[in-house]
Amino acid sequence: MAKNKQNPRDDFSNFFETAKSPTLKAHADLKVRILRDADKTRDELYLAQRRSWLGITFIYLKELGGSSAAVGFSASLAAGVFIGFYSPDWSELIANVVGLDALNEVDLIGSFFGMM
Amino acid sequence: MFDDLQKKDIDHDLILAFAYGDRKAAQQLTERLMPKMYAHAYFRLGNIADAEDVTQEAFLRLWQLAPRWKQEKARVSTWLYRVVSNLCNDRYRRPKLEVLDYSQEPADETQSPTNKIDEQRRQKTLYHAISNLPENQRLAVQLRHIDELSNPDIAEIMDLSVEAVESLTARGKRKLIALLQTHKSELGYRDG
Numbered sequence: 651m652a653k654n655k656q657n658p659r660d661d662f663s664n665f666f667e668t669a670k671s672p673t674l675k676a677h678a679d680l681k682v683r684i685l686r687d688a689d690k691t692r693d694e695l696y697l698a699q700r701r702s703w704l705g706i707t708f709i710y711l712k713e714l715g716g717s718s719a720a721v722g723f724s725a726s727l728a729a730g731v732f733i734g735f736y737s738p739d740w741s742e743l744i745a746n747v748v749g750l751d752a753l754n755e756v757d758l759i760g761s762f763f764g765m766m
Numbered sequence: 767m768f769d770d771l772q773k774k775d776i777d778h779d780l781i782l783a784f785a786y787g788d789r790k791a792a793q794q795l796t797e798r799l800m801p802k803m804y805a806h807a808y809f810r811l812g813n814i815a816d817a818e819d820v821t822q823e824a825f826l827r828l829w830q831l832a833p834r835w836k837q838e839k840a841r842v843s844t845w846l847y848r849v850v851s852n853l854c855n856d857r858y859r860r861p862k863l864e865v866l867d868y869s870q871e872p873a874d875e876t877q878s879p880t881n882k883i884d885e886q887r888r889q890k891t892l893y894h895a896i897s898n899l900p901e902n903q904r905l906a907v908q909l910r911h912i913d914e915l916s917n918p919d920i921a922e923i924m925d926l927s928v929e930a931v932e933s934l935t936a937r938g939k940r941k942l943i944a945l946l947q948t949h950k951s952e953l954g955y956r957d958g
Binding site: 666675676677680681683684685687688689691692695696 | 822
């Protein structure tokens, strides 16, 4: 493998080819270790993201008035959503008695002027 | 230029994909960049265990940074070179290491034992010569001539101007040639 060169200066780049040789391969185990770190980091990031969302929600509810406020807030939210989708039958009866339905406008201004 | 842009986009896309939980992206990024980082660390530290530790540590930092990775930041490879280089500096300041430890090196079936011994001897000689350069020159020469990075990339890694890198590389190269003149036989060069 000897090279017949008079002067290394003439073929300087060959010196560096030595350092790029295939003998400088890493163990296959290194890739496994690196990917294990990647998995671990990804799991930690996912947990941290979840924790941060839960943490923000918890702090917000605490500011609102603690656990009782959280329960009340959640219950009213659930009830609101439920009524929005499944309004009870008796709500129509009340609307008929009062003479209102969802499409009627409430003429507050007219009655206000009528009083005058 | 186009290749550089394409490489930038690929590594950048891969790190973002990892940040969104794509395991295959981490695998691809590792396959693309790990051999270069390992070779760089190995040639600077001359020790397999340390080179592997440094490479692993650099990638760990990359994974941890992934969710905050910005487009305008350095290229992933440049950033990794900088981290590997800094980690090597930290280790290099420790007591002097053995010159290129081959005792636990993975077997390379493509080479005959004789060729392998010749190559290891040349590597040791080159490593020894480069080790005698001042640290900045050594790093610049390695990044330019072994890792084959461009001067602007080296400037970014070393946090220097391009002109300073050119000067360092030129001085390092001159000094290295002078050092290697005395080791021509180990490098496989014959007189006459």
